[in-house]
Amino acid sequence: MLNKQTLLEKINQPDDRLLIAKVLDRAGFSLKKHEDTFSDFCDPRKIAMIINVISKIKEVKYSVFGGFDECERQVIGFCPEYQELEEKDFPIRVVRIDVNTKFSKDLTHRDFLGSILGLGISREKIGDILIYEKHALVFMFSEISSYIVSNLERVGRSVVKVSAVDLSNVDLPKQKVEEKSVTISSLRIDALLGAVFNISRGKAQELVESEKVFINWSVANNVSKAVKEDDTISLRGFGRAKLVEIKGKTKKDRISVVVLKYF
Numbered sequence: 670m671l672n673k674q675t676l677l678e679k680i681n682q683p684d685d686r687l688l689i690a691k692v693l694d695r696a697g698f699s700l701k702k703h704e705d706t707f708s709d710f711c712d713p714r715k716i717a718m719i720i721n722v723i724s725k726i727k728e729v730k731y732s733v734f735g736g737f738d739e740c741e742r743q744v745i746g747f748c749p750e751y752q753e754l755e756e757k758d759f760p761i762r763v764v765r766i767d768v769n770t771k772f773s774k775d776l777t778h779r780d781f782l783g784s785i786l787g788l789g790i791s792r793e794k795i796g797d798i799l800i801y802e803k804h805a806l807v808f809m810f811s812e813i814s815s816y817i818v819s820n821l822e823r824v825g826r827s828v829v830k831v832s833a834v835d836l837s838n839v840d841l842p843k844q845k846v847e848e849k850s851v852t853i854s855s856l857r858i859d860a861l862l863g864a865v866f867n868i869s870r871g872k873a874q875e876l877v878e879s880e881k882v883f884i885n886w887s888v889a890n891n892v893s894k895a896v897k898e899d900d901t902i903s904l905r906g907f908g909r910a911k912l913v914e915i916k917g918k919t920k921k922d923r924i925s926v927v928v929l930k931y932f
């Protein structure tokens with residue numbers, strides 16, 4: 670049996686403790702009943718935190734999937750130790766939302782998510798939302814897909830057409846990635862933001878103070894916060910980048926780094 674108290678004793682934040690306790694219940698149920706069980710959708714920070722805990726349990730066999738390879742929000746699945754979880758075993762489906770762009774404004778991620786949550790759906794039941802020119806793909810649990818197809822009629826003020834799609838029939842474009850070599854005065858988050866996203870340091874500081882900057886999906890609320898290799902930096906409204914290498918000092922005493930910028 671799982672010793673939840675021991676596993677939770679180093680988790681200080683109440684919300685994090687509650688989340689991990691729920692996931693441990695899912696793992697315990699899988700062990701006891703010899704059935705596949707699944708967590709809710711979680712962001713990368715929570716996924717990393719959960720895996721740090723459950724990886725210490727030898728009896729637990731788990732896998733992580735969110736619908737496609739580059740997704741951010743994912744589900745943790747548990748199965749008996751004598752089985753293997755495959756992607757097709759995850760209870761994830763895609764809902765396609767088509768928009769008549771002739772009669773509507775450009776719709777944002779917030780528009781699509783807000784309309785879905787307005788139907789009484791919990792955020793934890795929704796994965797990534799991919800937005801294209803005339804439609805969006807929303808990854809979610811299969812159990813709620815038919816409800817959304819039947820009840821979602823508008824996104825913002827735009828009338829939409831909604832249909833469910835199996836994962837096997839979803840054709841996803843490859844995410845565009847640009848490798849950039851830049852030099853920065855220091856490894857402070859505001860310095861890196863300025864170089865990667867071509868904004869002034871003052872603007873970068875303003876965005877940090879407005880809680881629009883995330884390091885590894887946690888809010889970066891200190892402009893002097895230092896970044897390190899493998900950190901993922903998200904800037905709301907601008908995009909996302911990953912610091913892949915710190916090469917060292919230049920002759921002008923600046924720091925040379927390599928980043929991947931995602932579009």
